[in-house]
Amino acid sequence: MKVLWNDRIVEREEVRIDMEDRGYQYGDGLYEVIRVYNGQLYMVEEHMTRLWTGAEKIKLHLPFSKEELVERLTELTAVENISEGKLYLQVTRGIDSPRNHALPDPKKVIGVLTANIIPYDRPVEKQRKGIAVGIVPDTRWLHCDIKSLSLLGNVMALEHARSRGFEDAVQIRDGKVTEASAANFWLVKDGTIYTHPDGQLILPGITKLKLLALAEKLGLPVKEETFDEAELFTADECFISGSLIEVVPVVKIEEHVVGSGQPGEITKQLHQAYLAEIDRH
Ligand SMILES: Cc1ncc(COP(=O)(O)O)c(C=O)c1O
Structure with a gap:
């Protein structure tokens, strides 16, 4: 299975998540679940708007633009060649070591993005x-x-x-x-x-x-x-x-x-x- 890991599409086994990733330690991050119909991401713009709104609310700096993210997700959907599916994506606040509640400087610590897509039939x-x-x-x-x-x-x-x-x-x-x-x-x-x-x-x-x-x-x-x-x-x-x-x-x-x-x-x-x-x- 190929997945998105930051700006690269890689084999799932290649992904390395650090034990001090703030998503892993605090649940400090956001996610979206996007439906795929006929190989197309459904209402992807609306999902992007919600993600960016959430990011603003929690002061999470997203290290890519909406257009870049949609491009990467579209590429993943094409690579995995799934017609009816669900795409899961998450962005964490990144790797912050040593662990510390205070928000890290977004210039030094950038978010970690992962996404995968699996077949999914309507219930x-x-x-x-x-x-x-x-x-x-x-x-x-x-x-x-x-x-x-x-x-x-x-x-x-x-x-x-x-x-x-x-x-x-x-x-x-x-x-x-x-x-x-x-x-x-x-x-x-x-x-x-x-x-x-x-x-x-x-x-x-x-x-x-x-x-x-x-x-x-x-x-x-x-x-x-x-x-x-x-x-x-x-x-x-x-x-x-x-x-x-x-x-x-x-x-x-x-x-x-x-x-x-x-x-x-x-x-x-x-x-x-x-x-x-x-x-x-
Ligand atoms: C708590 C909660 N409410 C509502 C929804 C429905 O949201 P959407 O229509 O964007 O999938 C979800 C979806 O995961 C949810 O987790």
Whole structure:
């Protein structure tokens, strides 16, 4: 397998990550997961914008331009010759020795970039049947808008739900629904679609961005507003969204069956529109 290591495409075995890399020691860095459809990176510009916004927020100097990074990622996609896949990339704050909390001088310490791409098929079974989610408290930090390498909060939220037999988590902070463990969460009630507004409490999903635009095109009313945990139990439909999973209906929340227990009509309509958009792309 060939991977990207800074500015070179090399065999995976050639990559050397230093034990004092700040990504390894502190989770000090950012990542992106980009969907590959038909050998093309999907919504890559939007992913770049989010990466650069995150970098600014954590004062991470990215030692390449957006154009250079897209060029390298495109080359990797072509070299690996994967048609349907997922590209993972991460940038750390680099190797800082001796270990020290203070941010290093970006002129002396530069970020370490790695990326790989593997085949990935859409989860058709989940998309067709829907999933069951468990309610878990959102115990993450208050910068969930930053796509940080430190994912322990999300990992533990998923584990909390899975250990009780659910496929994913719906996280609650101060009585409000924030998001799933690695996806945005949506609810439909009386024909209106609700999802948590962007801000520090959720990740501004790239799929969310596209679905908001598609809902508008389809004339479906959307409110980016918080909603209470209790509203989960009176919703007509629920679903989650993410670059890899696209749209996955939520048909059960704890022991409660959502709507008819089948994927909802608005959920299906949005997913169809999303698939049509991919085809156009
Ligand atoms: C916490 C969280 N929320 C939302 C998303 C969905 O983001 P995107 O649509 O950009 O994949 C992800 C994706 O990994 C995530 O980890």
